[in-house]
Ligand SMILES: Cc1cc2nc3c(=O)[nH]c(=O)nc-3n(C[C@H](O)[C@H](O)[C@H](O)COP(=O)(O)OP(=O)(O)OC[C@H]3O[C@@H](n4cnc5c(N)ncnc54)[C@H](O)[C@@H]3O)c2cc1C
């Protein structure tokens with residue numbers, strides 16, 4: 001079996017609990033927030049490294065983000081990835097899922113040889129989960145979303161166990177393929193400090209390196225716009241104490257639960 | 264969990280790794296077996312870990328220590344008794360380091376390390392909540408000229424039960440008129456990193472932290488946890504005036520200096536559990552007892568094993584991050600010992616001990632026995648209605 | 650700007666993608682029809698269901714009864730089970746021909762798999778995982794209300810110049826509309842031109858989950874030492890809510906329930922939408938296992954229990970009568 005060329009798309013996100021809405025400007029205030037690698041992307045990196053251990057090949061990380069994202073990609077290199085690429089340009093800013101998946105797809109094509117693209121199931125900031133399928137469409141290849149386990153079949157196709165409602169299904173897809181990895185399906189290995197010291201530099205590409213029309217990137221290329229932004233809830237729990245008779249408490253409880261789940 | 268039956272022979276490279284990692288520490292062992300005999304695992308497992316065998320395997324270039332190396336709580340009991348002065352827990356930590364290289368570390372530990380990397384604490388709690396324990400206390404940031412820096416540590420900062428220890432300590436320091444502050448973005452000291460054998464990552468952490476403490480002008484540093492204390496005393500570089508102390512030592516100094524006193528009578532019988540990292544590791548046996556003795560009306564009865572011989576609670580050596588099966592917890596034995604003394608309170612001075620002992624008391628259904636920290640008792644004895 | 654597939658002024662009508670499993674419509678499809686009915690009525694437009702599958706006439710009738718004016722049915726043996734290629738190709742062809750103004754899909758794993766792919770195929774905008782839908786005043790654009798940053802921030806998102814304006818909505822956000830067998834609507838079958846060679850996915854196996862897996866449960870009812878050995882009410886409530894039973898370590902240690910139910914630092918870390926925590930004090934070693942829950946309900950007789958500091962809804966009371974009353978209440982108002 002030939003070695004696998006794996007590309008993992010990762011995103012540097014602000015820690016969710018440290019992002020707030022500025023009540024005056026009604027805009028997102030993420031300046032003070034610490035950042036981290038999007039947690040599901042960590043599972044994707046681990047999945048990629050485990051596949052490389054099993055089948056041989058290489059693992060490249062690809063991210064779109066501001067220059068400060070580079071040290072976070074170093075974390076992925078310290079986990080064992082071979083290369084890291086950062087798409088960084090003001091022109092990429094303000095992108096919704098359409099230009100994001102487009103830019104990543106172009107980045108993947110520029111990296112060149114690849115069989116498999118892995119992504120985290122969604123990002124903790126945008127939480128759309130739409131980018132992996134979008135990348136697959138731009139690249140015109142097969143996809144498997146919400147994957148929990150991957151393996152190669154003897155005929156060279158990819159076997160993916162993926163979540164469906166109320167269970168899971170096992171599918172075989174042809175390579176190349178784009179896969180999104182479910183949050184928490186594995187335990188991401190910790191960094192190897194030796195690799196941290198010897199990791200290669202992150203390759204940075206801007207919009208013109210990708211050779212794409214700036215009008216299809218970033219804010220300009222996004223069909224959707226954000227109307228209003230507001231604070232949903234404080235990071236602290238609500239701590240609402242229910243009063244009344246048992247029946248009243250039960251009724252209130254049922255109401256609170258029904259607001260979130262149907263059963 | 265029993266020892267792995269498959270014993271394979273290490274190749275020369277691997278052997279060199281083991282010798283280098285343990286720095287030849289296993290060499291003096293003459294296989295007398297004292298360590299195996301005293302190890303508390305012998306009290307809770309039918310097939311106890313043979314620490315002697317582990318060391319023999321390290322000597323004989325034999326692999327197969329498997330999961331056994333993760334059981335050690337680094338309580339130091341065996342080291343205290345070893346006729347050849349073999350640093351058993353250092354050997355264990357070195358073997359753990361090798362286990363990482365072979366990707367044989369237990370599940371859960373990488374997650375704990377990531378929590379330290381991303382959030383600065385092993386409890387997987389948001390860094391923005393680090394000062395939540397001090398809510399309403401109006402603490403100030405440490406400034407040069409303060410008597411001390413209060414190093415709260417991750418457990419007392421985040422664990423709900425342990426937060427009460429930190430709050431009690433603040434009350435005590437204030438009643439003695441001590442000027443102190445905390446570090447606004449207090450870093451993790453790295454104890455759990457060291458205990459799971461991540462030496463290289465630890466070096467990175469320690470270097471950064473030491474620089475911060477030094478730049479902040481820290482001299483006297485008082486810890487809530489004996490585990491943090493051990494880190495500052497043995498793993499951190501020293502600098503001019505740097506004096507890491509456990510709070511029991513500092514409070515005992517305050518007693519001696521007449522700045523702290525207990526006015527309110529507490530007519531209770533208590534027994535005291537020596538935390539391994541306070542007692543055996545740093546010889547701090549008397550300061551906590553001195554504090555207890557200063558409380559009017561209090562009677563201290565000693566546990567069957569105490570001071571140098573004290574039984575471990577089971578929470579050290581990274582065991583807080585690994586499941587210890589019911590029935591195999593040292594703390595169960597300790598709680599039974601405490602019940603046997605007739606004491607109403609089981610007092611100790613380490614957040615890990617509190618967590619383990621209190622949990623065992625619940626499982627054993629021994630709620631009459633209250634598990635408390637020295638600070639919590641001391642605050643009750645302050646006598647001004649607090 | 651990435652050029653749209655068709656212009657806003659050519660676009661007509663509100664469409665709902667009707668996800669089905671074995672010919673039966675998914676709950677979220679019905680919920681979307683309910684909301685779609687309300688939205689369509691507000692602007693006097695038609696509500697159309699898009700139903701792909703094989704042998705799905707009953708589903709089409711079900712859609713009409715739940716408010717659709719019109720159901721476009723594409724049937725083919727290759728559409729019997731969901732695959733990305735088959736569903737994307739067929740939907741895209743129909744949509745490019747009919748040019749709906751708006752398309753709503755359920756945010757189930759397959760709904761999201763399709764939506765993300767389709768949005769790029771159609772070169773349009775997609776607002777994912779909406780918690781609310783409304784028409785913008787003046788423009789009549791669809792406003793999707795979404796949450797981000799772990800639920801801390803909300804935003805409303807619209808798609809101005811691209812059609813269809815797409816949105817996905819999680820199951821359970823909108824109420825299930827009542828079924829009205831007298832509601833009239835038109836079922837239209839369309840020809841499907843789909844070749845096996847277009848499909849790059851082969852389904853090897855499908856597994857329905859049985860057994861305990863608290864890490865995936867969307868509802869967890871957890872019991873601790875406070876249940877005093879009796880997990881009966883906790884289990885009954887979990888069953889009523891379609892959830893799983895969780896436990897504190899002490900409850901497991903005491904042998905009241907199996908280890909695969911243990912939540913916490915040395916147990917399982919869970920991410921349910923709702924966690925009901927009964928007779929558990931809230932030690933940090935427990936709480937780290939539920940801290941990502943959407944809603945935490947705590948029932949504990951001790952008002953000082955630390956669990957109340959991290960709960961959204963707090964009940965200070967004996968858990969047994971509370972659970973009994975809650976179970977009765979849920980049974981009484983069972984939809
Ligand atoms: C190393 C280590 C790892 C650990 N890992 C875990 C872990 O993974 N998961 C875990 O859960 N714990 C873990 N623990 C144990 C943890 O510290 C606590 O001891 C445990 O979570 C407490 O369980 P509990 O809340 O059920 O019991 P308790 O703390 O005894 O609480 C029982 C609660 O029930 C309430 N109650 C009693 N009767 C009633 C009633 N009739 N109605 C309503 N309320 C009632 C009481 O008020 C009390 O708050 C760990 C401990 C250690 C030391």
Ligand code: SF4
Nearest residue numbers: 292293295296298345
């Ligand atoms: S007590 Fe010391 S000398 Fe004796 S077996 Fe143990 S390590 Fe070796």
Ligand code: SF4
Nearest residue numbers: 302335336338339341
């Ligand atoms: S340090 Fe303690 S737990 Fe570890 S081997 Fe020695 S006696 Fe046993």
